[in-house]
Amino acid sequence: xxxxxxxxxxxxxxxxxxxxxxxxxxxxxxxxxxSVIGYDVNREVTDRIAHGRSPYHEAGLESLLSRxxxxxxxxxVGDLAEMVAETEGVFLCLPTPAGARGRIDxxxxxxxARQLGKALRRTEGHRTVxxxxxxxxxxxxxxxxxxxRRVSGLGTDRLGVAANPEFLxxxxxxxxxxxxxxxxxxxxxxxxxxxLRRVYRSFGAPVLELSPTGAELVKYAxxxxxxxxxxxxxxxxxxxxxxxxxxxxVMAATGADPRIGSKFLRAxxxxxGSCFEKDLRALVTCARDLGVRLRTGETTLTVxxxxxxxxxxxxxxAAGPLHDRTVAVLGLSFKPGTDDVRESRAFPLVTGxxxxxxxxxxxxPVALGRFREAWKLGHPGGPGNGESLVFASSVPSALxxxxxxxxxxxxxxxxxxxxxxTDRMRQGVVLDLRRSLPASVTTRARLKVVALGxxxxxxxxxxxxxxxxxxxx
Ligand code: UGA
Numbered sequence: 465x466x467x468x469x470x471x472x473x474x475x476x477x478x479x480x481x482x483x484x485x486x487x488x489x490x491x492x493x494x495x496x497x498x499s500v501i502g503y504d505v506n507r508e509v510t511d512r513i514a515h516g517r518s519p520y521h522e523a524g525l526e527s528l529l530s531r532x533x534x535x536x537x538x539x540x541v542g543d544l545a546e547m548v549a550e551t552e553g554v555f556l557c558l559p560t561p562a563g564a565r566g567r568i569d570x571x572x573x574x575x576x577a578r579q580l581g582k583a584l585r586r587t588e589g590h591r592t593v594x595x596x597x598x599x600x601x602x603x604x605x606x607x608x609x610x611x612x613r614r615v616s617g618l619g620t621d622r623l624g625v626a627a628n629p630e631f632l633x634x635x636x637x638x639x640x641x642x643x644x645x646x647x648x649x650x651x652x653x654x655x656x657x658x659x660l661r662r663v664y665r666s667f668g669a670p671v672l673e674l675s676p677t678g679a680e681l682v683k684y685a686x687x688x689x690x691x692x693x694x695x696x697x698x699x700x701x702x703x704x705x706x707x708x709x710x711x712x713x714v715m716a717a718t719g720a721d722p723r724i725g726s727k728f729l730r731a732x733x734x735x736x737g738s739c740f741e742k743d744l745r746a747l748v749t750c751a752r753d754l755g756v757r758l759r760t761g762e763t764t765l766t767v768x769x770x771x772x773x774x775x776x777x778x779x780x781x782a783a784g785p786l787h788d789r790t791v792a793v794l795g796l797s798f799k800p801g802t803d804d805v806r807e808s809r810a811f812p813l814v815t816g817x818x819x820x821x822x823x824x825x826x827x828x829p830v831a832l833g834r835f836r837e838a839w840k841l842g843h844p845g846g847p848g849n850g851e852s853l854v855f856a857s858s859v860p861s862a863l864x865x866x867x868x869x870x871x872x873x874x875x876x877x878x879x880x881x882x883x884x885x886t887d888r889m890r891q892g893v894v895l896d897l898r899r900s901l902p903a904s905v906t907t908r909a910r911l912k913v914v915a916l917g918x919x920x921x922x923x924x925x926x927x928x929x930x931x932x933x934x935x936x937x
Contacts, residue, residue, distance in 0.1 A: 475499070475663045478551035480544065480576060481597075482509055484520050484637060484804075485630055486557030489596065491528045492641035494538035496666045501547045502540045510540045521803040521830050524638035548583040553592035553659055555628070556580065560597050566745035570607065573597050577608050581615025584623065592624040592656040595676070598683055598743060599627075600750045604650065604676040624656030627676035629683035634737065635801030647671045650679025684747040688761050691740040693728040695767035701731030701917030702774060711917030712899060731917040733813065733872055733897040734771035736798030738806040741765065772812040775870070775897055775916065776820070782895050782914040783868035787821035790890070792866040794859065795873025797831035805835045810872050811842070818852055825854040827862035829875050863888040874900035881909045 475498045479490035482504040494500040504510050512519050516533055518526040532538035541547050548554060558576040563569035573595070584591060593612055595604045609625040616623060627650035632640040647664045649671060651657045657673070664671060674682065701711040711731045719726030735741070744761050751758040776786075783789055798808040805811075810826070817824045828835060836855045856862035859878070863869060866889045871878055879900055886892040886909045894901065896915045906913050 475553075475659070476551045477501070477663060478503065478547040478554035479557055480504075480547070480554055480580065481557035481559070482506075482513060482519075482540070483557065483559060484522060484634065485596070485632055486555075487513065487518070487520070487529070488522070488525060488632055488637040488641040489555060489557060489630060491525070491532050491538060491638075492667075493663065494532040494535065495528065495642055498537065498663065500532075500538045501551055502538065503542070503544050503547045504540070507542060510542055514540045522637050523635065523801055528638055544579055545583040545586065548580065548587060548591070552590075553594060553656070553663070554580060555594045555596045557596045557630075560599055562742045562745065566749035568598075568600060568742065568746050570599065570603065573599060573603075574607065574611060577611050578615050581612045584612070584616035584618055590622055590624070590655055591618075592626060592659050594656075594660065595625070595627045596630050598629065598739070599680055600746050601677045601680040601684065604680060609676075620653060624651070624653040624659075625676070626651035626653075626656050626660060627679040628660065629679055631683075631686065634804055635799060643667070644669045648679050648682050649673045650676035652676065684743055684750075687739055687743040688747055688758075688764065690728050691735055691744055691768070692760055692764045694730075694732075694735045694740075695764040695771075697729040697731040698734065698771045698774075699767055704731075704917050705919045708919035710919070730898075732771075733775050733809040733916075734768040736806070736808040736810075738804065741768070741807050768809075769812075772809055772816060775809075775813060775895070776816045778897075778914055778916060779817070779868060779870060779895050780820075782893050782912075783891070785820075786817060786868075788823075789867040790823045790825065790865050791817050792856070792862040792869040792889075793817070793824055793826045794828075794862065794869055794871050794878055795875055796826055796828035796835040797873050800873055800875045803831040803834050805831050805838055808835070808873075810835065811839070813870065813872060814839075814853065823852050823854070825856045825862045825864070825866060827856045827859055828873065829877055832857065859885060860888050865890050867891045867893070869894045871896045871898060871900065874898035879905065881905050881911065883909045885909065886911050 477493045477498045477500045479486050479500060479502045482502050490500050490502045509519050516530040518529055556576055558572045560568040560573055580593060595608055604625060604627040612625055629648055644667060647669050649660050651660060652675060697715050700714060704711040704714055715729040716726060718724055719729050744765055748758045748761040780786060793810060793814055796808060796810040797803055797805055814824050814826060832855055863885055871894060881901060892910055893912045896913055899915045899918060901913060
């Protein structure tokens with residue numbers, strides 16, 4: 465990217481919490497010319513980052529990291545007080561994992577705020593603390609700001625507290641962080657507002673200013689609406705199958721209306737990831753606490769869970785009863801381009817296959833290790849690398865003797881599907897949950913394809929009567 469020497473260049477910025485989002489955020493400030501110090505309690509993470517190695521599989525992150533480290537504008541420290549002393553404001557990028565009964569677990573963020581409060585006690589001049597973590601509306605003003613003031617002893621003349629949610633999506637984090645569509649600032653005090661405007665000026669994105677609580681609600685409303693679009697497309701996909709049409713054609717034509725928009729209308733196995741499900745649950749719970757019933761949120765979650773049942777039904781239609789069958793599941797991360805398996809729909813899918821009495825052989829080009837770890841945590845003493853569940857390190861070994869392959873995550877490497885892969889299978893049948901295998905490839909590979917959201921007669925090369933979307937070469 466071309467480095468713009470704008471006002472960000474004069475800002476001294478701290479970022480506390482160097483997870484996926486914190487690191488991408490810190491590097492984007494530095495790439496825009498800011499002077500950035502990153503801090504994380506986890507020494508292993510800071511050591512890796514200091515040596516130019518990204519702890520996360522994320523396109524472009526490691527090269528941006530090495531560029532910004534060598535520019536001298538970005539560095540990491542192992543001492544929070546040092547970061548606070550040398551910066552004008554600190555972005556708090558700590559996780560808010562799912563807590564009990566649909567709520568979020570605020571402990572990491574409150575304890576981070578407390579540590580920050582202690583470090584702030586020893587500072588001079590004005591500081592701004594910016595909450596970037598996803599927290600339910602009202603948290604900054606009612607919980608975090610009072611806690612920061614209590615621990616630091618600083619009044620409004622010395623400390624401003626703002627909310628600034630992020631909208632980075634995994635797989636495109638670097639691009640999203642460097643060139644955001646919009647900046648949402650939740651800020652009440654003029655000094656912090658001025659500083660934040662300066663920090664973001666050279667990003668060139670529209671800045672939308674609200675109260676901290678309003679900004680927090682924007683974050684949840686955004687994720688809830690995106691998830692709603694996905695669930696909507698998934699319901700329409702079930703209709704498309706029965707009507708003998710193609711969900712992508714239908715959604716493309718529907719989304720061509722700019723009031724609707726074409727993004728996030730791709731039907732698939734249901735949404736996964738660390739945000740949508742957790743955020744929707746938290747929003748529904750927060751609404752309930754306010755005396756509001758958020759039916760769209762509840763339904764979005766229900767439809768998402770149902771989509772796995774639907775995928776299993778398609779698998780039964782494609783391969784017959786699954787009992788005693790071998791099924792390969794290709795792709796385990798919640799989307800391509802990341803090794804993140806949090807809330808991946810591959811978990812309920814594999815669970816459903818095993819429940820039906822099938823043997824599952826699972827593969828992912830980058831997320832296999834994380835999937836195995838998470839599976840074993842969730843199933844202590846349960847199936848894992850035994851007869852019923854095999855973690856396969858290559859596609860051919862996953863397909864060996866399989867009666868059915870289910871394409872769960874559309875990694876580009878699966879799209880090449882050579883004939884030799886089909887030859888490994890007992891029956892060359894694939895259930896394509898993302899409609900990512902090109903007809904030319906599957907014809908050449910002599911694969912029978914059943915595609916989610918595609919009804920008979922709507923496939924480009926037609927096909928005999930059979931289950932939804934079935935296509936034979
Ligand atoms: C999401 C939001 O897109 C980000 O804006 C937000 O900042 C982030 O959550 C967060 O709150 O941190 P992310 O979860 O990384 O980002 O990934 P998405 O691209 O939104 O995908 C989420 C899930 O929806 C994936 O499983 C994906 O396969 C699925 N999806 C997405 C579909 O099935 N169809 C679509 O059309 C789009």
